[in-house]
Every structure is written in structure tokens, then in C-alpha cells.
Amino acid sequence: MSDKKTQMLDAMAAHVLAHGLNNASLRPLAKAAGTSDRMLIYHFGTKNGLIEALLMHLAAQMTFGLNALLPEAPMPSRRALFETVIAATRNEMFAGYMRVWHDIVAAAAQGSATHKAAAGQIIDGFVDWIVKRLPEGEAAPERTARAILTMIDGVLLMDAVGHAEMAEAVTEAFFPLE
């Protein structure tokens, strides 16, 4: 991929993180990238092509940011791991990604294969991340990681609709102090 395209994608990703993905249209995106709608179509063929490239770009960014978050070492307990992730997703730095994440989910729910693919990529990255940080002695790490990620996404959803207190209930009910 040419440098120019990558640069455009960076700028557009930033725009999407600030203004949302699902109602992004060509002209504002072009403006954010310092170019014209004409050029976007030229480079990406069609708006769907643009969105597809943008989704892959965003997925890669998310995975990268996640990996930069915490060293690759086992956490003392599931509970600690869970709480660390939740705290991180609530960091201002990640707020844009969380919004975009729910945009992706909504589009995927409406049947968009593109968005499902992007979601799959993000999820895979996240599962790997968790597996590497699971406390030692897990019987089925992959499975546990998937279960924990699903719970995290539940909390993320609740956060999104203004029910941040749900996280606490989950922690107490499913991650008891040992």
C-alpha cells in the first residue's frame, strides 16, 4: 500500500474516531484527509472499498494499542485481568475506539460481511492478548479467554448505554475473591 493511501487512512481513522463511523460520508472524510471526495473514490474505487480499508486500518490500530497497554506477562488472577481491561477501555484514550466498536457491531448485526470480518479480526487480536495474560495453570486458556472477552464486551455495551455500574456486579458475581 502506498504511503499516500496510508496517510489518508490515518487521517480518516482519526476523523472516524471523533465523529463516528456509520454516518461518515465522503466529503467530510475527504476534508479530514486533506483531499477531495473525487480522490477517495479514485483511490478506493467505491465508498464500500474505502470503508473496508478503513475498517482494516482501525482493527490494526486497535490491536496495536491493546498490545502497547500491558506487558505480555500472566496476571495474578482472572479478576485482576478483567478489572485491568475494564479500566483500560474506560481510559479517555480508548473512548473513540469504543464508539467505533459499537458502530461496527451495529453494522454487523444488520448483516454487513465487511463489518463482521473487521470485528472478527479485532476479536482474534483480543483473544490472543488475553490468552497471553491469563493466570498460570488455566485448564483451557483459549476457552477461558473467549469467555472473559465476551464478558468484557457485555460490560462495554453497558458502559456505552450509561450503565457503568454493571461492571461491579459482574466482578462480584463472577470473579469472586479467592
Place this chain on the structure above:
Amino acid sequence: MSDKKTQMLDAMAAHVLAHGLNNASLRPLAKAAGTSDRMLIYHFGTKNGLIEALLMHLAAQMTFGLNALLPEAPMPSRRALFETVIAATRNEMFAGYMRVWHDIVAAAAQGSATHKAAAGQIIDGFVDWIVKRLPEGEAAPERTARAILTMIDGVLLMDAVGHAEMAEAVTEAFFPLE
């Protein structure tokens, strides 16, 4: 509320369940309700007013459908309750509501107070529903219900992006057979 408005809302709710909420526009909604965009604005003042009314209508419908799903009696175990709910949300009958749910979440994540309010209503209804069906002898039923609902929403999200297999991981990891 007048009968006419209720009738319109029913028709528009059906349309939204089939075609999505976030990209619904006045003319298609009007067509679905057998009227004109002009009339929708007349009755609801503005599009936001319409969406607000529609959200409340949908929230009520969801709560109603949920209550019709299962008798109001304690389930034998958390696991059974969880599995029953998941199976229900996967029923074709509820597919439209699940799509709309994720639309609501996405809009709420972007900051819409209207959508947050609707989500809150749906969540409250769901928590009540769970509390009434929790196995007997729960120490903190309300808290447990919130925790379970959060997990359900995590699974719902995974279902939406095509990862239905996550439910299994959650069941095994967090609802062990006793």
C-alpha cells in the same frame, strides 16, 4: 395517545425491525405507516420526536415480548436461566429486536440521550424479568441479575458479529454444572 398515532407507531416499529433503526428516514417510515413525511412531522413535531416515540414503543414491545416468553417462576439454576435466555434471543422471532438493540447501543455510544434512556428502560425491564426467574436462595438477586444480563449482552454482541460459539465458552467457564 391517540389511536392513530399508536397505529402509526406499530407500523413504523415493524418497518424498523425489518430495515434497521439508524438509517431509517422519514419518507420510508411514512410509507410503511401509510402516510406522508408531512404527516409524521405534523404528529411528532420533528424527526427526533418521532424517533423518541418510536424508541419508547419498541422498548415497551421488547419488555412485553420478554414477559410472554417464560412463566414467572424460578429456574433450577443460573446455568439453565442463562441458556434459556440465549436460546430465546436467537429465535427468529426476536432477530429484529436484536438488530434494533445494537442500533440503540451504537447511537447511545455516540452520546444520544434519547437512545440511552430507551436502553435504560429495556435494561430495567430485563433485570426485573431475570430477578423473578432466578433460582431460589440467591444472596443478592438484583446484583446477580445485573451480572447475568451483562453476560447475556456480551453473548448478544458476539452473536451479532458472527461469533455464536462464544456462548458455549461462557457457559462452560462461568456457569459450571454443579
Place this chain on the structure above:
DNA sequence: CAATAAATGTAGCAAGTGCTACAAAAATCT
């Protein structure tokens, strides 16, 4: 029955949508 209010149809506006036609400049290749 007359007067007032509620309800609706027709037409349209200004802004935004994805995308295209056409032509000119800039870079690349032979």
C-alpha cells in the same frame, strides 16, 4: 349554522449523498 381548530395533500427548498465526465497537469517509461 357559523366560526374555529385540527388534519391532510401538493409542491418545493436548501443541503447533503455517492459517484461520474472531462480535461489538465505531473510523473513514468521507452
Place this chain on the structure above:
DNA sequence: AGATTTTTGTAGCACTTGCTACATTTATTG
């Protein structure tokens, strides 16, 4: 250098968006 391909600007098209102006019909009320 000449030919050819890549890249870009300007304009615009056909359509959709939320919403409004104006006139007319239909119901309600004194």
C-alpha cells in the same frame, strides 16, 4: 524528448435528507 500512464481539479448529475409554505378539506365547538 515523446508517448503513456498515473494523479488531480472543476463541475455537475440524479437522488435522498429533514422540514416548510400554502391551500384545502374535515371535524369540533359555540
